[in-house]
Amino acid sequence: MAVRTKKHTHRKNGGAGRISLTINGQPYEMEVGTSPHQIDPAHTLAHTLRETLGLTGTKVSCDHGACGSCTVLMDGKAILSCMTLTVECDGKSIATVEGLGDPETGELDPLQQAFVDRTAFQCGFCTPGMIMSAKALLSENPSPTEEEVKQGLSGNFCRCISNYHVVKAVLAASGKKR
Ligand code: FES
Ligand code: FES
Incomplete structure (x- = not known):
């Protein structure tokens, strides 16, 4: 158990x-x-x-x-x-x-918030995996280029084709607004 x-x-x-x-x-x-x-x-x-x-x-x-x-x-x-x-x-x-949000305040992780702000999802089924891959990417490379974000998320597939918004959200969370 x-x-x-x-x-x-x-x-x-x-x-x-x-x-x-x-x-x-x-x-x-x-x-x-x-x-x-x-x-x-x-x-x-x-x-x-x-x-x-x-x-x-x-x-x-x-x-x-x-x-x-x-x-x-x-x-x-x-x-x-x-x-x-x-x-x-x-x-x-x-x-x-x-585990990403703040357990005290319930506030979303900035990466989660960036996904919400840019509507970087449709059905949302792929979204937790996208966010966790992006989290790993940003912890290794806090300021990735657009190409590096695409490369970092290349193993995450979205049937709803939300990928363009996802890339924008990850760049925004990294402080690189495009
Ligand atoms: S459910 Fe694990 S890679 Fe698809
Ligand atoms: S938002 Fe539907 S699979 Fe990605």
Whole structure:
């Protein structure tokens, strides 16, 4: 069973059959196994986030590593949560779209606000993945060029063709209004 712990107690997934990870700043300790209350070794991080922890902000579209909808951050790097097993996340820090806003005030992250201000979405299904990829990009390169933004988001696909607005939103959030 996935439980939120008060204290982060990292243990390697070995004989204990447990993993510890941090999600949006909250430590979790999880039992690994095939019982219904445990984290199945075959479960992807996307599955655990959505189905076990109820963090449905992370979307699953292709479920095969091709669309970027399921992008989250692992130790600050963008990863595809549909292609990452939860047991591989032992000791890692995961950030999802739910963790971007200010928990005290509820204020959106400036990147989220830029998406809202520029209506950089239509159905919104790809948006959490776009935002998390952009977050990783801006943390590595705070002032990207338009080409670098396009390159950084090249693994994120949008069926609604909101990409032009997305590029503008990311540039605006980086302080580079175009
Ligand atoms: S749902 Fe993970 S890449 Fe498409
Ligand atoms: S806004 Fe609909 S898939 Fe991107």
